[in-house]
Amino acid sequence: MKTNDCTIRLERTEDYREVEGLVRESFWNVYRPGCSEHFVIHVLRDDPAFVKELDFVMEQDGRLIGQNMFMRTVINVDDGRVIPVLTMGPIGIVPELKHRGYGKKLLDYSLEKAAAMGFGAVLFEGNIGFYGHSGFDYARKFGIRYHDLPEGADDSFFLCRELIPGYLNGITGVYQTPQGYYVDDADVEEFDKAFPPKEKLKLPGQIF
Numbered sequence: 001m002k003t004n005d006c007t008i009r010l011e012r013t014e015d016y017r018e019v020e021g022l023v024r025e026s027f028w029n030v031y032r033p034g035c036s037e038h039f040v041i042h043v044l045r046d047d048p049a050f051v052k053e054l055d056f057v058m059e060q061d062g063r064l065i066g067q068n069m070f071m072r073t074v075i076n077v078d079d080g081r082v083i084p085v086l087t088m089g090p091i092g093i094v095p096e097l098k099h100r101g102y103g104k105k106l107l108d109y110s111l112e113k114a115a116a117m118g119f120g121a122v123l124f125e126g127n128i129g130f131y132g133h134s135g136f137d138y139a140r141k142f143g144i145r146y147h148d149l150p151e152g153a154d155d156s157f158f159l160c161r162e163l164i165p166g167y168l169n170g171i172t173g174v175y176q177t178p179q180g181y182y183v184d185d186a187d188v189e190e191f192d193k194a195f196p197p198k199e200k201l202k203l204p205g206q207i208f
């Protein structure tokens with residue numbers, strides 16, 4: 001997709017390192033001192049659950065300024081069925097272009113493409129302040145619980161959007177985060193050595 005000042009296209013193999021660098025910049029010190037997301041995307045691209053047809057980058061003046069990706073996962077329905085769904089992320093925009101509408105543009109385009117491929121719903125952990133603008137709501141409203149979360153715990157981070165209206169009607173069940181998202185801190189540290197040094201800071205608002 002081409003708009004007046006940027007293009008969204010599929011990621012290419014030759015983009016990989018640049019994209020990992022942009023994800024590192026985008027997530028650095030946001031949720032924890034440093035970040036792991038650049039290693040996460042490095043690992044996810046080789047995961048069988050990775051959806052390569054939904055692996056997008058945003059390009060502006062020959063430079064990559066954003067990325068988003070999706071993975072296949074499931075809901076274990078309380079009646080024993082297993083329902084295929086998508087999860088999404090990481091999604092990132094380079095720091096100097098955040099809060100200018102690029103993230104929403106990339107997100108909405110990616111969701112449109114996921115819907116066109118026939119996927120029924122997308123669920124993930126995120127901030128309703130951003131994703132609410134793109135049709136997401138709390139997953140609990142769809143009857144879906146987050147795996148391993150104790151009864152009564154805050155689940156407002158867990159979001160859902162149906163891509164096929166009614167896809168989750170009549171369903172209650174538990175969503176599973178794909179294993180590929182869980183990386184070892186030591187592996188992140190090792191991987192990070194390939195990038196320019198960056199200071200890890202403990203900042204207010206970080207959640208880890």
Ligand SMILES: CC(C)(COP(=O)(O)OP(=O)(O)OC[C@H]1O[C@@H](n2cnc3c(N)ncnc32)[C@H](O)[C@@H]1OP(=O)(O)O)[C@@H](O)C(=O)NCCC(=O)NCCS
Nearest residue numbers: 026027091092093098099100101102103104126127129130
């Ligand atoms: C989250 C991110 C992808 C959003 O992209 P963006 O280009 O900055 O967002 P947009 O400008 O398109 O924002 C769209 C709306 O969401 C809101 N928003 C953006 N980031 C937000 C955030 N972190 N929390 C709450 N609301 C947010 C904006 O205020 C805007 O709402 P408005 O139009 O009513 O003002 C980007 O800020 C980013 O890369 N952040 C760091 C990495 C990250 O947190 N990724 C998401 C992990 S779940």
